[in-house]
Amino acid sequence: MFNQNLELTNQQMEKHEEFKAFVDAEIVPVAGHIDHEECMPDSLLQKLIDKGYWGPAVPAKYGGANMDYITYGLxxxxxxxGCANLRNIIGVQGMVSSSILRWGSLEQKQYWLPKISSGELMASFAITESQIGSDIKNLQTKAQRIGAEYVISGQKIG
Structure with a gap:
């Protein structure tokens, strides 16, 4: 049954205050640099990793912070x-991690999720194509399974 109590728990309120302080201290001062240089400083990435903010909704057994989805939303x-571009980068990490959690094999989860959560690997995905832009309903790139491998045909632009 749906829980109709939409108030934050004490723990969620504490995390929200923690997030606000972190963003004000660590992200807001470098947001202009991230936007203008189109890159994230390694020092900020390390701070995000150290605080457990890089793999926030990934279960702890895969190296994530195991945040509930309300806390993750906060x-x-x-x-x-603090910085919409950084939010987009973090969002991609979350989308890729969520996809692996939902559809990946146990081997894939054990291999990829700790690497993404630790910052060893940065997740990404390619959507934009020269003929259709980012219209995902009409993507022309295809993946076809041939034996034990996938063959990808098409081109992406970046």
Whole structure:
């Protein structure tokens, strides 16, 4: 049954305040640099990793912070307030991690999720194509399974 109590728990309120302070201290001062240089400083990435903010909704057994989705939403809200571009980068990490969690094999979860959560690897995905832009309903790139491998045909632009 749906829980109709939409108030934050004490723990969620504490995390929200923690997120606000982190964003104000660490993200807001470098947001202009991130936007203008189109890159994230390694020092900020390390701070995000050290605080457990890089793999926030990934279960702890895969190296993530195991945040519930309300807390994860509060984290995203605060990062977006500080720097929308960084919020997008973090969002991609979350989308890729969520996809692996939902559809990946146990081997894939054990291999990829700790690497993404630790910052060893940065997740990404390619959507934009020269003929259709980012219209995902009409993507022309295809993946076809041939034996044990996938063959990808098409081109992406970046």
């Amino acid at each position: 984290w995203n809200e605060e990062v977006g307030r």
